[in-house]
Amino acid sequence: RKEVEQDPGPFNVPEGATVAFNCTYSNSASQSFFWYRQDCRKEPKLLMSVYSSGNEDGRFTAQLNRASQYISLLIRDSKLSDSATYLCVVNINTGNQFYFGTGTSLTVIP
Amino acid sequence: EAQVTQNPRYLITVTGKKLTVTCSQNMNHEYMSWYRQDPGLGLRQIYYSMNVEVTDKGDVPEGYKVSRKEKRNFPLILESPSPNQTSLYFCASSLTGPYTQYFGPGTRLTVL
Numbered sequence: 001r002k003e004v005e006q007d008p009g010p011f012n013v014p015e016g017a018t019v020a021f022n023c024t025y026s027n028s029a030s031q032s033f034f035w036y037r038q039d040c041r042k043e044p045k046l047l048m049s050v051y052s053s054g055n056e057d058g059r060f061t062a063q064l065n066r067a068s069q070y071i072s073l074l075i076r077d078s079k080l081s082d083s084a085t086y087l088c089v090v091n092i093n094t095g096n097q098f099y100f101g102t103g104t105s106l107t108v109i110p
Numbered sequence: 111e112a113q114v115t116q117n118p119r120y121l122i123t124v125t126g127k128k129l130t131v132t133c134s135q136n137m138n139h140e141y142m143s144w145y146r147q148d149p150g151l152g153l154r155q156i157y158y159s160m161n162v163e164v165t166d167k168g169d170v171p172e173g174y175k176v177s178r179k180e181k182r183n184f185p186l187i188l189e190s191p192s193p194n195q196t197s198l199y200f201c202a203s204s205l206t207g208p209y210t211q212y213f214g215p216g217t218r219l220t221v222l
Contacts, residue, residue: 032208043200043213044153087153096160096207097168098143102152 001026006088006101014109017078021104023088024070032091033064035073037084038103044087047073078108112137114214116201122220123191131186131217133201141204142184143168143211144176146197153200159184160207191221 006023013019025033033050048055050062050071061074075082088101114135123129135142143158145168155168159178173195175187184203188195198218202211 034210041147041198041216043215045213046210049210091208096141096158096166098155098158098211099169100145100153102150 003027003092003099004088004090004101006104008102008104010105010107012107012109013078015078015080017108018074018076019078019106020075021073021086021088021106022070023072023101024068025088025090025099026069027090027092027099028069029092030069030090033062033071034089034091035060035062035071036087036089036100038087039084047086075106078106080108080110083107112212114201114203114212116199116214116217118217119215120218122222124222125192126190129188129191129219131188131199131201131219133184133186133214134182135184135203135212136182137203137205137212138181139203139212140181140206141209141211142178143202144174144184144186145200145202146170146195147200147216148197156186156199191219193221195219196221 035047036044037047038044050064054063059076063072085103087103090099117132144156145153147153154170157176159165201214204211
């Protein structure tokens with residue numbers, strides 16, 4: 001069983017749409033959660049950390065549900081520049097290992 | 111400029127020819143890590159290091175070696191590369207373990 005699972009998509013949405021991605025993790029010892037963005041096989045870059053109380057950064061909102069072991073990312077008012085692959089990342093506290101989901105592909109269409 | 115650098119960026123080699131991919135960071139980060147990225151499998155952690163002279167295996171360490179003699183450098187060594195090690199490799203660093211990682215630009219390795 002994979003440590004982190006994401007719907008690979010692709011998600012094709014029109015500009016201005018709201019889109020949500022979910023990610024589930026299997027290890028209850030997971031302690032830190034992140035969403036990264038990766039453009040066209042370039043290096044991943046941090047989009048936002050995910051906190052237990054949920055957090056928002058402009059058009060992006062991240063939520064964590066420890067009971068159900070999933071995290072989510074909501075993008076409001078999608079822009080063309082949001083087109084990318086979004087990676088869910090989980091850190092396991094026992095060994096400081098990071099586990100990445102396979103990524104969800106988003107294309108925002110004019 | 112704060113950054114993680116990797117060299118080379120592209121490498122084509124043959125089976126069995128030892129190679130080293132270098133990684134260096136200028137942010138005084140304690141934690142460094144190597145990943146490989148393959149289609150359909152995502153990024154998988156190869157090795158990581160919590161600090162100088164401290165390294166641990168990640169998810170897919172077979173066929174790889176690392177060393178951390180200095181805080182800024184974390185080279186990845188393939189003693190005898192094989193075609194199944196053809197992949198896109200990323201080095202990353204963070205201040206300490208469970209925090210934001212900063213990635214290098216990637217090294218695309220092809221083993222023939």
